Amino acid sequence: MKKNIKKNGKVTNIFLSGVGGQGTILASNILAEVFLKAGFDVKKAEVHGMAQRGGDVTTHFRFGKKVYSPIIKYGDVDFLLSFELLESIRYINWVKPEGKIVINNQEIFPPAVNLGLAQYPQDVEKAFKKHFKENVHMINGQEIAKSLGNMQAANVVLVGAFSNFFPEIKDEQWIDALKTLLAPKLHDLNVKAFYEGKKAL
Amino acid sequence: MKKELMQGNAAVARGAWEAGVKIATAYPGTPSSEILQDVASTYPEIYPEWAPNEKVAVEVAAGAALSGVRSMAAMKHVGLNVAADPFMTLAYTGVKGGMLVVVADDPNVHSSQNEQDSRNWARFAKVPMLEPSDGQECKDFAKIAFEISEKFDTPVMLRTETRVAHSDSPVVLGERKESTMTPGLDPKDTPKYVMVPAYVRVRRKFVEERMRKLEAYADKFKYNVMEINDTKIGVISSGVSYLYAKEAFPEWSYLKLGMVWPLPKKMIATFFKKVKKVIIVEELDPFLETEIKAMGYKVFHGKDVIPNMYELSPEIVERSLKGKAYKPPKIRVKPEDLPRRPPNLCAGCSHRPLFYALKKLGAYVFGDIGCYTLAAAPPLQALHACICMGASVGMAHGAMKALGSEGLGKVVAVIGDSTFLHGGVTPLMDVVYNKGNSTTIVLDNRITGMTGHQEHAGTGFTIRQEPTNMVDYEVLGKALGVKSIRKIDPYDIKGCMEIIKEEMAKNEPSMIICKDSPCMLLRRAKPLEKFKNPFYFINADKCRGCKMCLEINCPAISWRAGEGETKDGHKRKGTAYINRDQCVGCEVCVQVCKFEAIVPGQK
Numbered sequence: 001m002k003k004n005i006k007k008n009g010k011v012t013n014i015f016l017s018g019v020g021g022q023g024t025i026l027a028s029n030i031l032a033e034v035f036l037k038a039g040f041d042v043k044k045a046e047v048h049g050m051a052q053r054g055g056d057v058t059t060h061f062r063f064g065k066k067v068y069s070p071i072i073k074y075g076d077v078d079f080l081l082s083f084e085l086l087e088s089i090r091y092i093n094w095v096k097p098e099g100k101i102v103i104n105n106q107e108i109f110p111p112a113v114n115l116g117l118a119q120y121p122q123d124v125e126k127a128f129k130k131h132f133k134e135n136v137h138m139i140n141g142q143e144i145a146k147s148l149g150n151m152q153a154a155n156v157v158l159v160g161a162f163s164n165f166f167p168e169i170k171d172e173q174w175i176d177a178l179k180t181l182l183a184p185k186l187h188d189l190n191v192k193a194f195y196e197g198k199k200a201l
Numbered sequence: 202m203k204k205e206l207m208q209g210n211a212a213v214a215r216g217a218w219e220a221g222v223k224i225a226t227a228y229p230g231t232p233s234s235e236i237l238q239d240v241a242s243t244y245p246e247i248y249p250e251w252a253p254n255e256k257v258a259v260e261v262a263a264g265a266a267l268s269g270v271r272s273m274a275a276m277k278h279v280g281l282n283v284a285a286d287p288f289m290t291l292a293y294t295g296v297k298g299g300m301l302v303v304v305a306d307d308p309n310v311h312s313s314q315n316e317q318d319s320r321n322w323a324r325f326a327k328v329p330m331l332e333p334s335d336g337q338e339c340k341d342f343a344k345i346a347f348e349i350s351e352k353f354d355t356p357v358m359l360r361t362e363t364r365v366a367h368s369d370s371p372v373v374l375g376e377r378k379e380s381t382m383t384p385g386l387d388p389k390d391t392p393k394y395v396m397v398p399a400y401v402r403v404r405r406k407f408v409e410e411r412m413r414k415l416e417a418y419a420d421k422f423k424y425n426v427m428e429i430n431d432t433k434i435g436v437i438s439s440g441v442s443y444l445y446a447k448e449a450f451p452e453w454s455y456l457k458l459g460m461v462w463p464l465p466k467k468m469i470a471t472f473f474k475k476v477k478k479v480i481i482v483e484e485l486d487p488f489l490e491t492e493i494k495a496m497g498y499k500v501f502h503g504k505d506v507i508p509n510m511y512e513l514s515p516e517i518v519e520r521s522l523k524g525k526a527y528k529p530p531k532i533r534v535k536p537e538d539l540p541r542r543p544p545n546l547c548a549g550c551s552h553r554p555l556f557y558a559l560k561k562l563g564a565y566v567f568g569d570i571g572c573y574t575l576a577a578a579p580p581l582q583a584l585h586a587c588i589c590m591g592a593s594v595g596m597a598h599g600a601m602k603a604l605g606s607e608g609l610g611k612v613v614a615v616i617g618d619s620t621f622l623h624g625g626v627t628p629l630m631d632v633v634y635n636k637g638n639s640t641t642i643v644l645d646n647r648i649t650g651m652t653g654h655q656e657h658a659g660t661g662f663t664i665r666q667e668p669t670n671m672v673d674y675e676v677l678g679k680a681l682g683v684k685s686i687r688k689i690d691p692y693d694i695k696g697c698m699e700i701i702k703e704e705m706a707k708n709e710p711s712m713i714i715c716k717d718s719p720c721m722l723l724r725r726a727k728p729l730e731k732f733k734n735p736f737y738f739i740n741a742d743k744c745r746g747c748k749m750c751l752e753i754n755c756p757a758i759s760w761r762a763g764e765g766e767t768k769d770g771h772k773r774k775g776t777a778y779i780n781r782d783q784c785v786g787c788e789v790c791v792q793v794c795k796f797e798a799i800v801p802g803q804k
Contacts, residue, residue, distance in 0.1 A: 019542065032369055036206050043335070044206075044369040054756055055544035069448035070335070070368035070441070074516035075530025086540070092533045109759055110542040115580065115751050116760035116775070118540035131533050 011064030013072040017091050018083030019108045020054050023155030026181065027081070028059040030159050033177035034169060035063040045070035056087055081162050083141070083155065084108050085124040092128065101128055102162050102201065104141040104154065137161065137201050144196050153193035160197020171198075207372040209365045210235035211243075212336040213303055215372065216343025217273045218244040220299070221380040224265035225249045226258040228623065229652040230277030231312040232366040233305035237275055238655070241664045246377065251655055251664045254590070254623040255280035259287045259302065266300035266356075267394060269384040271347050275303040278319050279589065283624070285322075288356070292326040293404040294394050295354035295411075298382055299347030306362040308484050308512035312651075314570065314589060316510065318485035319360050323462035327408050329415050330358040330462040331424070332440040336370040342424065342459060344375075351382075353411055353418070360461070362484070364441045364512065412463060420467040424459025427472060434501070435476030437469070437489060442513055446482040449519035453480075464492055473498055480522065484513045546575055548757045549728065549785035551646060551718030555615075555691040556583040557753050557789070558698045564613045564705065567600065569593040569625070571617035572651045573644055580752050584615070591616070591624020597639040598632045610706040614641045619649035619657045622672060626681070632710045633682035640704045640711040643674050644691075646720040654723060678712040685711040691718045692731075694792045721785065729785055734801035736784035737791060739777050743798035746773035750790040750799065757783035758790060767796075 014031060018024035025046060032044045040063040060072045077095045081102050082088030088103045095101060103124070112118035121127075128136040139161045141154035156178065163174050171194075178190050207215065213236050217225060225247050227237040241249040252258035255276040265272035276284060281304045288302065304322070307313040323330035329349055331342040339361065346357040392400045419425060429435075435454040436446050443457045456472040458464070473479060478501035481490045490503040506521040507513070520527045546553050556576035559566050560583040568574055568584035569592060577584040586596060597614035604612070616625045621643050632639055649655040656662045661671035678686045685707055689697050704711035719726030745767055750758055762775040779790070781802060791799045 020544070029369075032206050036204075036371060041371065042206065042369075045364055046367060054542070054547070056542040067370075068444045068451075069515045070364055070370070070444065071514050073448065073519070074514070086542070089534055090536055090539055093530055093536065097531075110540045111545055111754060111756070112540040114756070114759035115754075116748070116762060121539060127534060 011062050011067055012079070013077050014061040014079045014081060015072055015077040015091060015094055016059040016061065016081045016083070017087040018057050018104075019087060020057050022057070022083045023152065024057050024059060024083050027083075027155045027159050028061050029181050030156075030174070030177045031061050033180055034173050037173060037177070038169060040064060041067045043067045043070040056090070058091070079162070079165065081158060083158060086110065086121055089121055089124045089127060092131070095132070097131075098135070099132065100135045100137075100165060101132055102137045102139060102158065103128070104158055105138050106142050106154075139197065139200050141197070144200060145193060148189060148192050148196065150189055153189050156190045156193040157197035157200065160194035161201035163194070163198055164201050203374045204371050205374055206369050207336045207340070208235060208367060208369050209333070209336055209339045209361055210367070211239045212339035212372050213275070213343045213359065213361070214239040214243065215374065216340040217301065218247060219340070219375045219377050220271060220344045220347040221378050222247055222271045222273050222301075222347070223380075224262060224270055224272040225275070226252045226261045226273075227275040228252050228255045228258055228280060229649055229655040230280050230305070231652055232307060232363045233275050233277045233280070233303065233361070234652045234655065235366075236303060237664065249664050251657055253658055255284040256287060259284040259291070262300055262302075263287060263291050263296070266296040266298045267294075268298065268386055269382045270298040271300070271380050272298060273301045273303065276305070277313065278304055278306045278317050279314060280304070281319060281322055283590065288322075289326050290396050291356050292328045293396060293401060293408055295404075295407070296350055296356055297390075298380060298384070299350035300356045301343060301346045301350065301359055302356055303343070303359045303361065305366045306360060306485070308362055311363050314587070316485065318488060319358075320461055320488045321486065323358050323360075324488075327412050328355050328358055328462075329353070329460060330360055331459055332360045332461045333365060333459070334440045334444050335365065335368065336372045338424070338459065339365065340372050345424070349418070353415055355411060355415075360440070362441060416463045416466060419460050419463050419465040422460050422465065425465050425468055426455075426457045426459070427468065427475075428455040428457065429475055430454050432476045434478050434480060435472055436480050436482050437472065437493065438482040439489070440484070442482050442484050442518075445513050445515045445518045448515040450522070458489070461489070464489070466496065469493060469496065469498070482507060482513070482518055485509060543578060544575060545754060545756050546572060547721040548755055548783050549721045549732070549787040551691040551715060552576060552644060553581075553753055553755065554694050554787075554789045554792070555642070555644065555697060555715065556581050557793070558694050558701060559583045559613065559615075561694075562698055562702055562705075563611070564701070565600070565611055567593040567597040567612070567614045569614075569616040569620045570651075571620055571644070573615060573617060580754050589624075590620055591628060594625045594639075594641050595628035595631060597641070598628065598635070598637045601637055601639045609638065609708060610702070612639060613701065613705055614639060615644055616641065617650065618643060618645040618647065618659050618674070619655075621674070622658050626677065629678070629683065629710075629712070630681045637710055638708045640701070640707075640713065642701070642713040643715065644718075645674060645715050646718055646723070647726050648720050648723050650720045650722075654720070674712075674714050678714075683710050683712045685709055687711070687713050688716045689713055691715045692787060692789065694789070732786040732788065734786045734788075735804045736779070736781045736786050736802045737788070737799050738779050738781060738802050740798045740800050741776055742768035743796050744773070744776040745771050745796055745798070746775045746777070747795070748777070749793050749795060750777050753789055753793055755790060757785075
């Protein structure tokens, strides 16, 4: 990974997906803060609109020496970081064959499933493993966050897990970004969530 | 040199601040809303205000500009339609202090009612338009716009779009520089600012002269940039489209336009000489293409291959230009086989019971712009028309005039509080004045909801949270001449049905105001306090699996299939299930259940 990230002109593409209210935007803000401070050009694009009303949320995050498009080219995702199972499989075609995938093991039913009109996809993990083998990592973000006393921290658990892919970024850089973006009263919880997440992958 | 990660909208606010702007106004609209929010929260030197609509916003900014103060008005693309009246004539009067009109387009309609290309407004109004592609350009272009505005005596437009307004990128910060102009009004300027025919004709000529000067300026404008690489193909592009093209074809040559109107004719001529073939990459309309073709150039590719609707992306640009040579990524799962996840009204939202009541009444509902437009989707399907801010009231009136007595008892207009103040008051006046008989329901949830909680004239607070006057909708309705004004509790489905039924049947104008029904996300209004119980759950002994409670489309309620029977022996194919983490205890489902199977829980 180290040489990957340092390679001249190479842009790394991270795609985040989840459901409104899961904190995907905070997670992508942490990534952006970390890689900007680490000296990279970064671009991050998200659709706000009605995400607050429980719709799907996606964020394109890119870093490298020079980043042009804020949107990742379809099929060019290096890392898929998903906060929900259905919202991970929805973007499976976006990932490069050698891409890496981190999925929060949580189901949030969309309305059609709630109404009994559609099936929630089964075996999401299996579908990913078929194509990406050992590059698929399932994280029980909710469980870990609950053990820390607050389900809301699941997004930072995921960020912690994800941080393992970037060994050249020090823990302090992640923690600094967390503290920059969160209110002081949330620091302790989220620092713990980060480290627990880091251990989980 | 401090570098910060900034959203495009925040960068626009920053640019205005650095340029010495003192007055900034807007009406919220995705994807532009954050501009004014950022001004209000970050820059005390600027006076910010939420205007009731975009027309007022432009007029307020115009008044400031005429006083010699730099000003800005921000809006989404459809907002400029509302503001078009002052804007089009402001192009004639010109300004004194620099004035910027920011307009944010929404290609692919992520959150809008149409997909218009605002570049057309610049040509239409004969004013210059700048188009940034990232945060740094948002800041730089917003800043330089004020120089252009004052130098050429014109309002300047800055066009962003969703992927620019809502993208974050690094921005180098600068310092604020106050304007050197002394504020003041001068009656001697009357011929310039009074647009009566004799004066208009003088200004009309000025506008054409200004356009010629701006064309010459465009050729020297430092953000119109030529990048000559491989000269086989040259791309003319602007904004985010340039970034997509650059991503897909970094090896080609580029003419990147920072100013999309007027066009730099000499520069374009030079570019055509330097490269063999020219491709025009632009989102939405063939704006540049039409103009460049009209100049007499042969364009190799443009809208013949690049779509003229929805948004572009690096993939679409690559696919369009490579044609059959494009190799798409492997399809592992067909995304169309997966259930979609459309947005939904929040658990406990006051719109849900109200629209359920309207559905039960079988009313034809003229809707408006807001979260409640979601009531059009199944299973509620209780909203039947929606075109623009404020339209519901006039449309219902028109329908009633068209249907005559046949329409009585069948038609209603619904409109949110912010939307009502934006564009619903005038049509309600029309209903009364022209002896109409339509019914208008004001869905007052105490805030501008969908765009993320902006204050308005009915909330009692300014954009900076200072207490201020609060419009009383009942008093307003009376002043307009509405005699039949009723208040309803939207959470009482039966009560709502009775009152709405009575009012729809009346042969006179009616106004119904939802009371005590704040947005579920508006913490200061304590929306949960009125609910008696913290949550409800399904009593499996009683649930017959009739699915009635699913009809309200509450995100907390789902269906669990599984054969079984109730305690008293009724066979069922499954039961409803309430997720207590999501349930807020609004009791709407309790009213819908015929078998008393939904019971209160205690935390």
